[in-house]
Amino acid sequence: MNRKGKDTQLAIHSRYARKKVARPLTAAVLAAVMLGTGVALPSSLLQGAYAASSTTTSAKQAVSANTAQRSYNLFLQRLQKPSTLGLARATLVNRIKQFDSYRATIAVLQLENAYMKHMDYASNLIYKESIQDALLRNYKANMTINQAAATLTNKADREALQQLGAMGYGLETSEGVFYPIIDYPAFSTFYNYIHGDIIDYINIMAAEVKAPTSYDAGIVISPTELLKRGLATEAFLNRYPVSNRRTAVEDNYRLMKFYIFYGSDNTPLFDPQTQEIDPLFEAGYRKSLNSYSAQQIKNSRLLTDLSDLLKLVDQNGGKGTDAVEQFLKQRVSDLS
Template sequence: MLAFHRVLSRRTALAAIAVAALTVHAGSAFALASSGPVAAASAVTVSSSAKVYNTFNTLLRKPGGLPQAITYLNAHIHQATNYQATAMVLQLENALKAELPRMEARFTPQVSEKLMKVYVYKEDFASTLSRTRDPQLRKLLQLAASSGYRQHSSEGIIYPVVDYTDLIKYKKYVTADLQAYIDIMAAQTLRPSTNDAALAIGYQELVNRGLALEQFMAKYPKSNRYVQVANLFRETKYMIFYSPSNTPLFDYDGEEVMRANARIGYSAVLKRNPATASPLLQLLATFMSIAEASDFKKSEAVETFLQEKVSLD
């Protein structure tokens, strides 16, 4: 799962946002949530499913096999059972994460400098590709796109990330918990919570993402992705009460007063949702009550609450 400090340096109802990292433990069967199967688009046989599963894994294990494996999965996932379709999507995400450091290494400072001349903020590789004639750059962008990545920028550097939006097309073939997980991660892909060590989304959306993660854990306690979602929830909760270093919740200027947007956003969330609906909301309501009693300054009472109730330890 992403480490919190890396998230900070780069990178409305409870179910309004859909959101943390897929891992299949090597050599062991993975546990699926008891959500029941999702109907396949067409009749599936045991033999057809086994063939698709085995072929996909053969392609995935080949060096540089991600593009082929993805192309194959796109064409044949409808021939797999719900269980094996879910397994393949989990394994694909694992492979994307495993290959990511090698793909990142291809995006050298020289490559990033070339990209910055044609890149438009938040666009995908295909859009950037249409504006460059550099043969080496085109080859790299085509490889990254076909391998399941998209580009992000931070602090003047362009780098690849796993494109979870590309997994959305698999949702109808997999279990409900994985559907929810894909939605959650796709939202983070399209709008990362942080950028350049600053909060990149609104305070209401930040809380809503935390609520979506909390809801996932409550609904799918046996999901294969429970641990990853729990880790992301812990990081998100920390951001709610502290915010990233470049946009601290209590502004460093003067008396360290809570940012007005945060105060307004958190109050709006609490007004729309009863605190009893969620442990996170209960914690936020208590925090806001203590902060209000301190004129929203980072008082000793506020610091004591944060030290006791909100920690990455």
């Protein structure tokens, strides 16, 4: 029953589209494709695909549209280099009110894309041996990146970490290595201006930043929280058949399913020697299932599979028998 743990990186692919949007289809689709590739969008395309429709041509509206366009262009310009990434984020924070919700959503996605694009540069700033050694000595749990930088006595190392903080990255550690992460909780400042699917996506990502699911090949959140995260990804996929971040959430869903039904290398659901189900996982899962109605369980594939698994485990003496193995292969192993 033991399964090798898998580390699945969330990939960002796909296009951003919405149903019932009254916009020129060709321009909207082209803009979405360009967004996915990280190409800066021309002003003419943005105006055609994303500008708010209007039946008036007043000077006030024209000035407002021009102001928004200039702000957007400045934001895009500052996204291109790591050295101005922090300025790009500040630009978006300060000027997002100028944008309609569609362009605001696109801008937030482009900001996330930029953080991914510049991740190698950010990683190189912190992977210096002297910085890693100093952080191992000085880092305390839940330190911000700027707090960690303040503990470094070497000026060059301190400035490197401060630069990482200025760019807007967060700090994480696992297995004795410190690395940059996207500070998804900070994206909540954009919630009043962007579309619901991206808000839900950011909430999924932010939960992982605030409390990582696994650490050193072990699951370090409670079984109830693990199941909650799996259900959040399932709900997203059910709610948004089309979303620019659907592929990323699908990847997350597969990983959550693996953790829920198999555990991880250091915290397997079934003991590799005795094949007995882990009592903490079992208790947490049963507690969670008891909080849902029969209809709610029926409406969720994740809850249905988990409920059926625990019934089968009961029938097999609380162990991962061949029957349980076959069940997991049929319901979970494909991770679909």
